[in-house]
Amino acid sequence: MQLNLLEVIHTPADSLDHQDSLIEAERIKRLVAIHGSPLLILDCNAVRRQYRALQQALPGVQLHYALKPLPHADVVTTLMEEGACFDLATNGEVDLVASLGVAPTNTIHTHPIKRDSDIRHALGFGCNTLVFDNQDELLKFVPYRDQVKLLLRVSFRSLATKVDLSKKFGCRPEDALSLLAQAAELGICVTGLSFHVGSQALDPSKHVEAIRACGEIIRQAAELGLPSLNTVDIGGGFPVDYVEPVLPIDTFCAPIRAALATLPAGTRLLAEPGRFIAAPAMTAVATVMGKAQREGKWWYYLDDGVYGSYSGILFDHTHYPIDSLNFFGERQPCVLAGPTCDSIDVIEENILLPELHNGDLIIGRMMGAYTSATATEFNFFRKASIVVINQTHNQDCAVVPLSA
Template sequence: MLTDGRSIPQHVVRLAQTRKTPFLAIDKKVIQHKFEQFQNAMTHARIFYAVKTNSHRRIVETLQALGSGFEVASAEELDLLLRCGVPPQRIISSNPIKIASFIEAAYGAGVQYFAFDSHDEIEKLAKLAPGSSVYLRLSVSNEDSQWPLSRKFGVETEQTVELLTHAARRSLVPWGITFHVGSQCIDGASWVNAIEKSKLAWDMARREGIELRMLNIGGGFPIEYTDSVPSIDRIAKAINEALKGAFPEDIEIFVEPGRAFVGEAGILVSTVIAKAKRNGENWLYLDIGVFNGLMESIGGIQYAMTADRDGPAHKWVVAGPSCDSFDVISNEVELPDLEIGEKVYISSAGAYTTVYASRFNGFPIPKTYFV
């Protein structure tokens, strides 16, 4: 069941009076605060914002001005960064499965850091990005995350030496180890366990004469939707303690926050377009749905929803506007008895919403406004 007593900022409410819905309102001050909070919690780490989270140009410009680096996976993301003036020294690519034309473009632009997890990827990098610094993706447990990411990517520690040695033979520079604990991970112990596994791989490589210089601890840092989550400070404390003494003091630590920077900065504003009662359930239909912005609701993300007026709460099944019956945002939300035309505000919607959205059924992708 979803309940939410949070208030919506008045500048967002005022924007809703003059803008066509659905739209996404982003507060740049929240992004700045989250970045600085992260910097203070992990002073030893180099930060690379995961561009896939929300690739709006003004978000890139905001983070660039703060000194952030960026992680990209495609030529389009790379081109965005270059057009924003991001130097290639502040760009990495941690997708271990890359399109050849992207590798060529990134290397040609001066990007030097690339992830891999297979012999085929080594061959692509050796041919298209010779001499680049490469880091091996380990498979780690994702049991405490909302969105597991380890099935598709990563290798076990036993493959570490073979792959790093092969990379060196192909004139690449074995630079480090990376992992990802999964998106929206709610337990700092997941990073601790992954760091311990990385230490095993690191030591195996060192015994074979491979001197690594970087550990990339990925992203996955959680934000608040309808339930409380551990703070960045709490998770960072666990990470910092796990790193202490486990690795040489002069190694580089990379970290790739995405959701943690922009998620809570965004509010999706929608309009009620229909109501119905079906089999004893109250249905509320919005002009935004799974296909044009709320794709993560499929994977279990429960968005907090708020009306701009008070009233006795009712339980609703909330659905989107498309003619696909799969387009159900949530099966149980508490909201007042709203009328057609009234607004519903969806909090913590700055991450993985507009970037996932499509024009399925002809419905628009939400515009983004900055407040």
């Protein structure tokens, strides 16, 4: 069988043909020889594949890619070609999509807490769908009540997710009606409800619970004679495979589709996928820069670590599928450490790898979400450069430093 670069990186070593694995290893080595190390390989085909899979799993739901996990121009451009919309949260994200020609009508701004200048910046771009979750935030929109269409974010706590976003944002469901009534009194247009159950949800039950609760709030608001709510934004949280497998996306979304069908006819449905689209799209390549025996175990020091592309270990509570480019040889427990002079900079403490040597390459899979976006240059170790492959608008590979 003949595999392309990203297919081999995402395929277990024991299922690869020996000759194919050697060919692909040479391709990766050539990329490192051209662009240096550490390196991140961004595959636009993976972006397309993930977007289409979620679109098929959630028919009738308008997908707004959340820029936060991977705010890269080629990701935005690729998704524009797919007909995607975008979820923005900061002035920088507004500026990025504006510079790439995204239509303001294809964006929403979902940060629940904003400065007045943030509101003006979004409106100046032309994005007029914004979010609030409390009375103080609602009052910020009084000067702009003739321009905005707001969504009220409701909190649904989920301790089963990797990151419980409802801990920080969202009103209690029982407070929603009073906030909607206050908005009506102030003459501020609220068109719907939003929620985000958290990142990397392992089952869809919290999505289902939240959708049903939103449906009840919509019905109660209508009974009270409040302005009609015609939009529900179900946020993100759709899971991807890291070290442990998760439900296939169509299976995960099946009960969500059923719950959405119970909402009032004609309800506009939105979602904010971030990780699901971004995570599989990027692969990390790091180089062994030193090794040492400590307490009977090899320590391998890489030119990338938790202050760099593996920052998601700290910030996102995630561990990634990691292997050496040399798949073969007897494997022993070892430690992978980053390059900085900080003892916390350890990627894996008990990973099984063949014996490595200086200059050997380590591959990290599923490295698109919350990795490069949260990387630093602590200790003056430079961030990985990104090599972009499989763009339709530019078939040549382009290298982009993360600091650019």
